[in-house]
Amino acid sequence: MGTNVKAFLILILITLSAIPMANAQSIAIQASKSEYHYGDYLSITISVQKVTGKNAILYIIDSQGTKSSAIPVQITNQTTTITTPVPFNVEVFKEGKYQIQIEYDNTISSTSFQLVDVGNLVLPFGSNIIVPQWTSGAITDTMFFKFLVEKDVIKISGKLSDKTDIPDWYKTNAKWWTERKISDSEFIKGLQYLVEQRIVKP
Numbered sequence: 001m002g003t004n005v006k007a008f009l010i011l012i013l014i015t016l017s018a019i020p021m022a023n024a025q026s027i028a029i030q031a032s033k034s035e036y037h038y039g040d041y042l043s044i045t046i047s048v049q050k051v052t053g054k055n056a057i058l059y060i061i062d063s064q065g066t067k068s069s070a071i072p073v074q075i076t077n078q079t080t081t082i083t084t085p086v087p088f089n090v091e092v093f094k095e096g097k098y099q100i101q102i103e104y105d106n107t108i109s110s111t112s113f114q115l116v117d118v119g120n121l122v123l124p125f126g127s128n129i130i131v132p133q134w135t136s137g138a139i140t141d142t143m144f145f146k147f148l149v150e151k152d153v154i155k156i157s158g159k160l161s162d163k164t165d166i167p168d169w170y171k172t173n174a175k176w177w178t179e180r181k182i183s184d185s186e187f188i189k190g191l192q193y194l195v196e197q198r199i200v201k202p
Contacts, residue, residue, distance in 0.1 A: 027056065027104040031113045038090055039120040039184045043083040044100060044111070048075055056104035063096030075104065087184065088115060091125040121185040124151035128178075135174045141166040145202065153188055156195060156202040166191070166200050 032043035046056060055072040073082065095117050101110040123131070124147070134144040145164040148154040170191065177187045194200040 026050065026107040027102060027109050029100060029102045029109050029111045031100065031111045033113060035114045035116055036088055037116055037118045037120050038093075039087050039122045041083050041087050041180070042113075043081065046073065046075070046080045046082070046102060046104075048078055048080075048104060050105070051075055051078065052105055054104070056102050058103075059101045061099040061101060062094065063098065067101075073102070086125070086128045087122065089122055089125045090117070120183075121153070121188045123177075123184045123188065124148070124153055127184075131174050132178055135171045135178075145200070148188075148191070149202065154192055154195060158202070160202055164200065164202055167194070170194065 026049045028047045030045050030047075032045070033040075036042060048056075052075070054075070056075050058071040058073050060068040060071075073080070093115055095115055097112060097114050099110050099112045101108060130139070130144065130147055133139045134141075142162070142164045145154070145166065146160055149156055149160055173182060173187055173190055176182045177184070191200065195202060
């Protein structure tokens with residue numbers, strides 16, 4: 001290899017090392033699915049090249065371009081997976097395309113997904129608080145049942161009575177729901193069946 005060729009190659013290497021790597025991202029984000037349905041839990045994975053000790057800042061942007069408040073995300077490892085504590089609910093999220101944007105180490109990355117209504121039965125917003133309160137006895141069967149009927153999740157004929165009794169054993173299903181062992185639909189259908197069989201009398 002000639003001296004001129006070697007000098008040229010060395011010059012290229014020096015030049016390349018001085019150019020910032022535009023394609024090297026210090027952070028990347030990916031949703032677990034491209035399409036979610038009501039009742040699904042959003043799960044995202046964040047990958048970083050280096051842990052700086054600072055939080056990443058996450059935003060959710062809906063199809064109208066409305067941006068959520070800043071959500072701080074603690075980054076302690078190069079890979080972080082986050083799953084929302086509550087599923088998608090029609091009371092909070094409309095159908096459409098969503099973008100998740102994250103900022104970290106002076107870099108912005110984003111991913112997108114589609115939210116589609118396929119007719120899933122979904123517990124109302126706030127159930128992640130109400131269900132554990134019911135299983136612990138903090139609220140009565142009547143209060144819990146009224147919450148579900150007023151949210152039009154459980155269907156009854158006639159008016160609600162002043163006292164509703166739900167079998168204690170059904171609280172096992174509630175515990176399974178909080179542990180994500182059964183879906184919203186399974187929990188709702190089970191309780192609706194008890195109503196139809198007159199085991200639970202509204």
